[in-house]
Amino acid sequence: MSGCRHAITLVTVFVAAINNVASLTLKKHEWDDSYGNKKYTHHKELVLGRSVLRTMWSAEHAHWGTITIGTPPQQFKVIFDTGSGNLILPSVQCDGKGCAGHTKYDNKTSSTSNKLPVRDKSGGTGAYISFGTGNVEGDYFSDKFCIAPTLCTTVAFVGSTRQSAFPFADTPFDGLLGLGLKDMSMGKQFNVVDELYSHGKLPFGTFAFHVVDETHSEITFGGFRPETVVSEVLWAKVVEERYWTVAVEDVTFNNEVIDVCKTGCQAALDTGTSILVGSFSMKSELEKRIKVEYDCSNFNELPMIGFKINGKVLNLGPEEYMDGDGYGCSLAFMAMDIPDSLLILGTPFLKRFVTIYDRTGPRVGFAVSKYGDTSTVDASKYMSDGTGAHAENVAPETEPTKTSAITSVRLGEFIQNHRMPELVHGASPEQKLVTVRLHRL
Numbered sequence: 297m298s299g300c301r302h303a304i305t306l307v308t309v310f311v312a313a314i315n316n317v318a319s320l321t322l323k324k325h326e327w328d329d330s331y332g333n334k335k336y337t338h339h340k341e342l343v344l345g346r347s348v349l350r351t352m353w354s355a356e357h358a359h360w361g362t363i364t365i366g367t368p369p370q371q372f373k374v375i376f377d378t379g380s381g382n383l384i385l386p387s388v389q390c391d392g393k394g395c396a397g398h399t400k401y402d403n404k405t406s407s408t409s410n411k412l413p414v415r416d417k418s419g420g421t422g423a424y425i426s427f428g429t430g431n432v433e434g435d436y437f438s439d440k441f442c443i444a445p446t447l448c449t450t451v452a453f454v455g456s457t458r459q460s461a462f463p464f465a466d467t468p469f470d471g472l473l474g475l476g477l478k479d480m481s482m483g484k485q486f487n488v489v490d491e492l493y494s495h496g497k498l499p500f501g502t503f504a505f506h507v508v509d510e511t512h513s514e515i516t517f518g519g520f521r522p523e524t525v526v527s528e529v530l531w532a533k534v535v536e537e538r539y540w541t542v543a544v545e546d547v548t549f550n551n552e553v554i555d556v557c558k559t560g561c562q563a564a565l566d567t568g569t570s571i572l573v574g575s576f577s578m579k580s581e582l583e584k585r586i587k588v589e590y591d592c593s594n595f596n597e598l599p600m601i602g603f604k605i606n607g608k609v610l611n612l613g614p615e616e617y618m619d620g621d622g623y624g625c626s627l628a629f630m631a632m633d634i635p636d637s638l639l640i641l642g643t644p645f646l647k648r649f650v651t652i653y654d655r656t657g658p659r660v661g662f663a664v665s666k667y668g669d670t671s672t673v674d675a676s677k678y679m680s681d682g683t684g685a686h687a688e689n690v691a692p693e694t695e696p697t698k699t700s701a702i703t704s705v706r707l708g709e710f711i712q713n714h715r716m717p718e719l720v721h722g723a724s725p726e727q728k729l730v731t732v733r734l735h736r737l
Contacts, residue, residue: 366406377568381480387455394459525663569642607687
């Protein structure tokens with residue numbers, strides 16, 4: 297069953313679906329409350345009144361790397377997540393089961409640490425963050441933050457003082473690094489992307505995500521590496537400055553529209569979600585058209601599923617959108633009680649396309665990934681012309697690869713040794729394109 301070589305079991309898909317979808321939120325609700333003498337601002341992620349925590353540590357699809365906080369640096373394993381907007385780390389004040397086994401931030405040992413009494417948009421002096429099946433309470437800090445030795449700035453973040461035992465006691469990473477847009481963050485200085493850009497550490501205001509193989513992925517800051525793609529870059533403007541969300545004219549089967557986006561759809565690009573997500577009616581329409589044999593015997597006859605974005609159709613083959621192996625074949629697509637116009641494009645989409653996130657637009661670029669055995673001949677199959685589709689030129693004036701010195705940082709081998717890597721080639725930080733190698737659990 298060669299077509300299902302990237303699959304996970306149905307049981308795993310179910311766990312991922314139920315436990316791991318903070319990025320599917322439509323609106324963040326905030327309110328104030330008091331616990332003793334401390335005022336907290338509550339942040340609850342809601343999906344039409346139904347909140348669920350993503351399984352960010354799903355066995356095949358969690359993308360984590362290391363960062364450091366403080367002076368001297370304290371190192372943490374974090375999820376790099378475009379579907380979140382804040383940095384959250386456990387602090388030494390957290391002694392419950394949810395923080396046990398994790399590296400904890402110690403503000404008292406950092407000469408650059410500041411505890412922030414009031415820093416968020418709602419005026420709260422602390423945070424209570426609810427994910428549905430778990431929650432976190434914490435204090436606000438600011439400190440020196442580094443993704444690589446030359447990619448540093450000062451950011452505000454949440455140092456948790458309590459984390460619920462489920463699910464955090466079982467997570468193999470320490471915290472969460474949100475790479476969403478500013479309206480997802482708690483306030484000024486909390487948005488990591490904006491802080492890097494405003495301090496001149498993010499050339500072009502751009503970073504890119506690339507799934508390398510079955511075990512690794514990478515994020516490149518300051519542009520993208522053209523050797524990771526086998527097509528032109530398609531640019532689309534962001535339609536909502538919370539998630540990295542672009543307009544989708546319709547969904548296609550073998551490049552033919554299936555009319556499931558009556559008035560247009562929106563798709564959020566989310567490195568923290570391991571599957572594709574849409575409404576119940578969207579999934580029902582897909583299942584009507586995809587007749588999947590339980591034993592995968594018709595795998596090679598399954599259609600391409602595509603998304604019409606700014607004049608092109610971005611296609612996925614069954615090797616991306618199907619799950620199986622051991623328990624039978626099924627769609628790697630989760631249905632939730634969300635509007636029919638909303639799609640979440642997680643790992644299945646991100647394996648096929650390198651995604652480039654440009655804060656200056658904001659806009660997102662898409663290029664066919666050099667993943668697996670894809671060649672330049674295959675590129676037109678995965679990125680085809682969308683007949684009759686609306687298109688506009690929203691590309692940046694300068695292609696974000698024209699740096700005077702490109703420097704790549706591979707964290708894979710260094711993470712195992714629990715130390716940050718050294719950069720090679722000596723250009724200034726403003727001229728460097730820094731690539732961070734991420735593990736996939």
